Amino acid sequence: MARKRFDDSNCSVARALNEVGDWWSLLIVLHAMYGTRRFVDFQQELGIAKNILCDRLARLVDNEVLKKVDVGEHGSRFEYRLTDKGRDLFPVVIALRQWGDKWNPAPDEQPLDLRDRTSGQPIGPVQVRDAQGQPLSVRDVFIPEESLPGNKKRPA
Amino acid sequence: MARKRFDDSNCSVARALNEVGDWWSLLIVLHAMYGTRRFVDFQQELGIAKNILCDRLARLVDNEVLKKVDVGEHGSRFEYRLTDKGRDLFPVVIALRQWGDKWNPAPDEQPLDLRDRTSGQPIGPVQVRDAQGQPLSVRDVFIPEESLPGNKKRPA
DNA sequence: TCAATTTGGTTTCTTAACGCAACCCTATTC
DNA sequence: GAATAGGGTTGCGTTAAGAAACCAAATTGA
Numbered sequence: 001m002a003r004k005r006f007d008d009s010n011c012s013v014a015r016a017l018n019e020v021g022d023w024w025s026l027l028i029v030l031h032a033m034y035g036t037r038r039f040v041d042f043q044q045e046l047g048i049a050k051n052i053l054c055d056r057l058a059r060l061v062d063n064e065v066l067k068k069v070d071v072g073e074h075g076s077r078f079e080y081r082l083t084d085k086g087r088d089l090f091p092v093v094i095a096l097r098q099w100g101d102k103w104n105p106a107p108d109e110q111p112l113d114l115r116d117r118t119s120g121q122p123i124g125p126v127q128v129r130d131a132q133g134q135p136l137s138v139r140d141v142f143i144p145e146e147s148l149p150g151n152k153k154r155p156a
Numbered sequence: 157m158a159r160k161r162f163d164d165s166n167c168s169v170a171r172a173l174n175e176v177g178d179w180w181s182l183l184i185v186l187h188a189m190y191g192t193r194r195f196v197d198f199q200q201e202l203g204i205a206k207n208i209l210c211d212r213l214a215r216l217v218d219n220e221v222l223k224k225v226d227v228g229e230h231g232s233r234f235e236y237r238l239t240d241k242g243r244d245l246f247p248v249v250i251a252l253r254q255w256g257d258k259w260n261p262a263p264d265e266q267p268l269d270l271r272d273r274t275s276g277q278p279i280g281p282v283q284v285r286d287a288q289g290q291p292l293s294v295r296d297v298f299i300p301e302e303s304l305p306g307n308k309k310r311p312a
Numbered sequence: 313t314c315a316a317t318t319t320g321g322t323t324t325c326t327t328a329a330c331g332c333a334a335c336c337c338t339a340t341t342c
Numbered sequence: 343g344a345a346t347a348g349g350g351t352t353g354c355g356t357t358a359a360g361a362a363a364c365c366a367a368a369t370t371g372a
Contacts (some may be wrong), residue, residue: 207359
């Protein structure tokens with residue numbers, strides 16, 4: 001791919017994408033959130049080539065999104081578990097899931113039934129909110145001049 | 157890349173990543189949210205090769221994340237504007253931004269100063285919330301059996 | 313009026329990432 | 343002691359990313 005690296009970008013979105021912005025990494029994190037921990041399970045659920053999975057897991061471990069734990073049990077020796085940093089991707093993944101459900105619904109798939117463990121009720125939509133908790137759209141928001149990349153003058 | 161396509165995946169995250177899951181697309185959407193609309197501006201701000209930008213813009217237009225508008229003005233003939241679908245990526249982009257700010261802060265960058273246009277106050281963190289608006293972590297949540305990919309039994 | 317510029321885009325070519333398949337090593341299990 | 347499972351690594355062909363050059367229409371501008 002000769003892909004451009006963003007390690008040194010001054011945009012944190014670019015740097016975030018550098019860590020989890022490829023096709024597989026977020027899916028791996030998603031499945032980790034669903035409870036998958038073992039190499040073979042990731043491989044079977046995702047249908048990913050083993051070398052690619054190796055590479056992605058290693059990268060995610062390097063970036064401290066996952067940690068590799070040696071569990072000395074009968075044959076299954078390693079587990080890949082989410083770190084706090086990885087768990088913090090929860091809103092990202094869920095927002096993406098909800099976006100996909102809304103705009104590209106699969107005919108045979110239920111939209112996303114994620115429920116609050118204590119109440120059993122479905123979760124609400126992930127939204128950007130103001131300090132009072134009211135939902136905000138792109139248009140309700142602005143970026144102070146100096147924070148704009150390239151110092152543009154336009155509103156957000 | 158010989159990339160595996162996810163068009164037909166029964167996972168909406170996979171399908172979402174198919175549309176905006178490459179290195180550039182989300183950055184283009186981000187800059188579009190910042191107000192960028194013209195080809196050359198995207199190119200300069202992102203430092204992206206023109207052919208790749210062409211391809212990504214066309215793909216985003218195909219997927220109805222952007223729309224291409226012919227503005228017959230002096231030399232700048234087209235604008236790429238967010239559709240409702242594109243604007244709906246707002247929580248995704250902001251969640252990613254906040255994650256990047258939190259876990260990979262740039263030494264010389266302020267974390268993200270996005271403010272509510274009416275109050276002028278900074279926005280809050282993007283979170284997954286329950287029906288009552290209380291924040292939820294991965295561990296506060298479960299997925300009913302039948303919704304699990306691969307029908308696994310583990311909690312989320 | 314003719315050259316230079318701007319905008320948006322295509323072509324060519326190199327390089328690097330992806331995906332498959334085969335192989336490898338260590339523990340188990342039968 | 344053969345077969346199996348977990349977790350990789352190696353090679354190799356395919357294909358996409360990226361840089362740079364080229365292109366064409368419309369403007370500017372001198």
